[in-house]
Structure formats: C-alpha cells, structure tokens
Amino acid sequence: MEINKILEYQTLDSELFKLEKSLRDNQDKKMAAQMQNNAKIAQERSLKLDEKAKELEKEYQNAKNQYQVQKKKMDEIFEKDVDKLSKEEVEKLEKLKDKLAQNLSILERNFAKIAENMSGLLSEFNKTKNAFQMAKEQFARCKQNFDKAQSQALPRQQELTKKLTSLEKGIDAKIIEEYKKRRAENIFPVVVSLAGNCCGGCRVELSMANISKLKENGILTCEHCHRIIYLK
Numbered sequence: 001m002e003i004n005k006i007l008e009y010q011t012l013d014s015e016l017f018k019l020e021k022s023l024r025d026n027q028d029k030k031m032a033a034q035m036q037n038n039a040k041i042a043q044e045r046s047l048k049l050d051e052k053a054k055e056l057e058k059e060y061q062n063a064k065n066q067y068q069v070q071k072k073k074m075d076e077i078f079e080k081d082v083d084k085l086s087k088e089e090v091e092k093l094e095k096l097k098d099k100l101a102q103n104l105s106i107l108e109r110n111f112a113k114i115a116e117n118m119s120g121l122l123s124e125f126n127k128t129k130n131a132f133q134m135a136k137e138q139f140a141r142c143k144q145n146f147d148k149a150q151s152q153a154l155p156r157q158q159e160l161t162k163k164l165t166s167l168e169k170g171i172d173a174k175i176i177e178e179y180k181k182r183r184a185e186n187i188f189p190v191v192v193s194l195a196g197n198c199c200g201g202c203r204v205e206l207s208m209a210n211i212s213k214l215k216e217n218g219i220l221t222c223e224h225c226h227r228i229i230y231l232k
C-alpha cells in the first residue's frame with residue numbers, strides 16, 4: 001500500500017478542508033442568516049400590528065356611532081320647548097339628560113383610550129419598520145461580504161479539487177471511498193499514524209489482533225473512530 005500517496009493526498013486536501021471550514025464558519029454568513037431571521041420576525045410583527053390597528057379602527061367606529069346616537073338624543077332634548085311640558089315630563093327629561101351626559105363622558109374617555117392605543121401602536125409599528133429595514137440592510141452587507149469571500153476562495157478550491165482528482169487515480173479506490181466518507185462527516189485528518197498502541201486520531205488502544213493486522217497490511221480502519229491508521 002502506497003501510504004505516501006494517501007498522505008500526500010491528505011496534505012493537499014487539508015488545505016481544501018480548511019478553506020471549506022472557513023466558509024462554513026464565516027461570520028458574515030452566520031450574521032446574514034440571523035438578519036434574515038430578524039427581518040422575518042419584524043415582518044410577522046408588523047402583520048400582527050396591522051391586525052391590531054384594524055381592531056382599533058373598528059372600536060373607534062363603534063364608539064363614534066354610539067357617540068352620534070347619544071348626541072342626537074341629547075340635541076333632541078335641547079330642542080324641546082320646556083314651557084309646554086308638565087313638571088313630571090321636565091323631571092324625566094332632566095334625568096334622561098344626566099344619563100346621556102354620563103354616557104357621552106364615558107364615550108369621550110373611550111376615545112381618549114383609543115387614541116392612546118393608536119399612538120402606542122403607531123410607535124411600535126415604526127420601531128418594527130426600522131428593525132426590518134436595519135435587518136435588511138445588514139443582511140445585504142453580510143451577504144455581499146460572504147459572496148466575496150466565497151468567490152475569492154473559489155479559484156484555489158477548484159485548483160485543489162483538480163489536483164486531488166488527479167492524485168486520486170494513483171490510490172486504491174476502496175481507500176479513497178472510505179476516506180471520502182469520513183471527510184464528509186467532517187472527520188479530519190482521516191489518515192492517522194499509530195501512536196504507541198493507540199489510534200492517532202481518537203487515542204483508543206488497538207487490540208493485539210488489530211495491531212498484527214495493521215503490521216500485516218500497513219493500514220487498518222480504527223474500530224472506534226473509523227479513521228485510517230497507518231504504521232510509520
């Protein structure tokens with residue numbers, strides 16, 4: 001087994017692995033995802049605020065209608081010619097007037113409350129709008145940075161991939177397959193030397209039978225971490 005070829009392959013691959021990892025862990029990429037989420041939250045929030053605004057609008061219309069009805073009743077009382085009414089009728093009217101005045105004052109308080117809620121809603125709506133705008137801007141900035149990092153890494157990635165493909169041809173297909181499986185699981189390095197009697201990757205001790213096998217074949221798959229162990 002040409003262990004040197006695999007090691008050469010791995011050395012080259014480690015640069016590619018690092019490049020890929022740095023793109024995976026890219027802060028701008030993470031931030032962009034976060035900002036996208038923030039924008040979504042802000043959007044959902046403004047939909048809810050919109051619903052609340054519609055409810056308030058209904059409340060306002062309702063209060064306005066009630067106010068007009070009570071006000072009309074009140075106006076009717078003032079239009080009456082009191083001189084033509086009996087004492088009882090006047091007393092009844094006075095009571096009704098008091099009641100209407102009370103209702104109107106309650107409705108006025110309602111208006112004030114609705115106005116207060118409206119203004120609170122509006123300020124929250126503006127806050128949400130700003131949060132959305134900020135998230136959108138930050139997302140665009142982060143995405144631009146990440147795209148740049150990605151396109152900067154691309155030529156070297158392509159170059160390394162090409163070299164690896166050509167090196168691959170000189171290595172046992174089975175080993176390459178095993179190697180790629182581990183690498184896809186982000187286990188790196190895949191090929192490790194025997195360290196004492198232990199796997200150079202996971203440090204678990206090999207059985208005597210496995211050590212014999214390793215000595216016989218030159219390589220062995222670790223039973224614990226599935227890395228490829230070789231003898232130095």
Ligand SMILES: [Zn+2]
Pocket residue numbers: 199200201202203204222223224225226227
């Ligand atoms: Zn191991």
